[in-house]
Amino acid sequence: MSDPKPTRSQGDLAEMLEMLLDKGVVVNADIAVSVGDTELLGIELRAAIASFETAAEYGLEFPTGTDMKRVESAADISPDQSDPASETQSETESTNPLSDDSTPTASTSTEETE
Amino acid sequence: MTDHRPSPEEEQTATNEERTISDGRYLYCVVDTTSAEPATLSTTGVDDNSVYVVEVNGVGAVVHDCETVYETEDLEQVKRWLLTHQQVVDAAGDAFGTPLPMRFDTVLEGGDASLERWLEGHYEGIRDELASFTGVWEYRTNLLWDSAPFEETIADQDDQLRELRQRKQQSGAGKRFLLEKQYDQRLQELKRERQTELAEQLEEAITPVVNNLTEQDTNTPLHDEHSSVEKEQIVRFAVLADEDDETALGDRLDTIVEHEGVEIRFTGPWPPYTFAPDIGE
Numbered sequence: 001m002s003d004p005k006p007t008r009s010q011g012d013l014a015e016m017l018e019m020l021l022d023k024g025v026v027v028n029a030d031i032a033v034s035v036g037d038t039e040l041l042g043i044e045l046r047a048a049i050a051s052f053e054t055a056a057e058y059g060l061e062f063p064t065g066t067d068m069k070r071v072e073s074a075a076d077i078s079p080d081q082s083d084p085a086s087e088t089q090s091e092t093e094s095t096n097p098l099s100d101d102s103t104p105t106a107s108t109s110t111e112e113t114e
Numbered sequence: 115m116t117d118h119r120p121s122p123e124e125e126q127t128a129t130n131e132e133r134t135i136s137d138g139r140y141l142y143c144v145v146d147t148t149s150a151e152p153a154t155l156s157t158t159g160v161d162d163n164s165v166y167v168v169e170v171n172g173v174g175a176v177v178h179d180c181e182t183v184y185e186t187e188d189l190e191q192v193k194r195w196l197l198t199h200q201q202v203v204d205a206a207g208d209a210f211g212t213p214l215p216m217r218f219d220t221v222l223e224g225g226d227a228s229l230e231r232w233l234e235g236h237y238e239g240i241r242d243e244l245a246s247f248t249g250v251w252e253y254r255t256n257l258l259w260d261s262a263p264f265e266e267t268i269a270d271q272d273d274q275l276r277e278l279r280q281r282k283q284q285s286g287a288g289k290r291f292l293l294e295k296q297y298d299q300r301l302q303e304l305k306r307e308r309q310t311e312l313a314e315q316l317e318e319a320i321t322p323v324v325n326n327l328t329e330q331d332t333n334t335p336l337h338d339e340h341s342s343v344e345k346e347q348i349v350r351f352a353v354l355a356d357e358d359d360e361t362a363l364g365d366r367l368d369t370i371v372e373h374e375g376v377e378i379r380f381t382g383p384w385p386p387y388t389f390a391p392d393i394g395e
Contacts, residue, residue, distance in 0.1 A: 016200055
């Protein structure tokens with residue numbers, strides 16, 4: 001590690017998830033609506049993210065409709081590293097043994113809405 | 115989470131109906147507005163809502179108007195919400211200094227008036243907390259370890275391992291199996307010792323430059339996406355540090371990275387999510 005500066009990238013999604021759902025100030029007040037439901041929401045969101053993380057790790061296919069540009073930016077992959085032609089691929093592309101990183105290689109239909 | 119679960123569709127419909135809120139305020143964070151005008155915060159929040167600040171005597175609640183809590187099983191939606199939520203908190207931090215960050219999906223009912231009453235009710239406590247976090251941020255350090263180089267070295271250095279290996283070479287198949295097991299056990303033991311050592315070294319190295327340190331569970335779905343080598347997560351710390359000590363903290367982390375196979379992921383500055391207290395009760 002040559003640069004000792006901390007990083008803040010969208011690749012920190014898992015960390016962000018933990019902080020936003022498990023940490024952070026809980027407001028205990030009569031007017032607070034969502035407090036009772038936060039736990040349930042957390043479980044649902046966590047399940048969703050867990051599958052995202054697993055998929056990213058093993059290079060599995062993402063659910064149909066997944067915006068891969070967002071996934072890639074969330075995983076902190078610069079566009080030139082990733083496959084530019086991320087068109088619909090039905091086949092699950094597992095990890096390329098020659099690749100020098102564990103880039104999620106799966107692709108599904110990509111909508112560029114940003 | 116127990117027993118029967120309705121189908122996602124049923125659940126979605128049910129929850130959406132139940133949770134319609136009148137005059138809701140989605141609360142991102144609370145900030146100190148004494149040094150900057152609340153109007154300086156101009157950003158778009160979760161679901162494209164405009165974000166604004168409700169202020170009471172130098173304490174501001176960063177909010178947007180909402181009619182529902184945020185709930186979905188759509189992964190993309192989740193990510194968008196989390197990222198946007200954090201962007202708003204970051205913008206608030208830039209404008210007003212270290213914020214008190216709320217947990218995701220904190221919604222208060224009753225409009226601005228209700229929110230103002232809530233701020234007034236907890237005014238002293240909130241002011242004290244904001245003051246205590248001034249100029250201080252959360253940083254996260256994640257110690258990852260590729261044990262291969264260590265295993266290679268220790269295989270030659272450890273007497274027991276050397277002996278077991280020699281005996282293995284001279285044994286028949288049955289005995290060899292047993293010796294292999296013993297070899298593996300010894301190796302695992304040495305690896306565990308090394309891991310403990312590394313975790314202790316990290317803690318010792320950073321403790322002098324942080325105000326607070328807490329160990330985080332390593333059983334999170336957090337994987338190293340940046341490396342092809344399979345690295346094990348050894349220990350994670352959330353620390354609270356003065357922004358002026360950020361470089362010193364980074365330099366100290368660098369001394370740990372000099373060990374073979376060690377990588378440290380260092381993220382921040384974050385609002386003090388892990389260290390901020392709950393409000394009320």
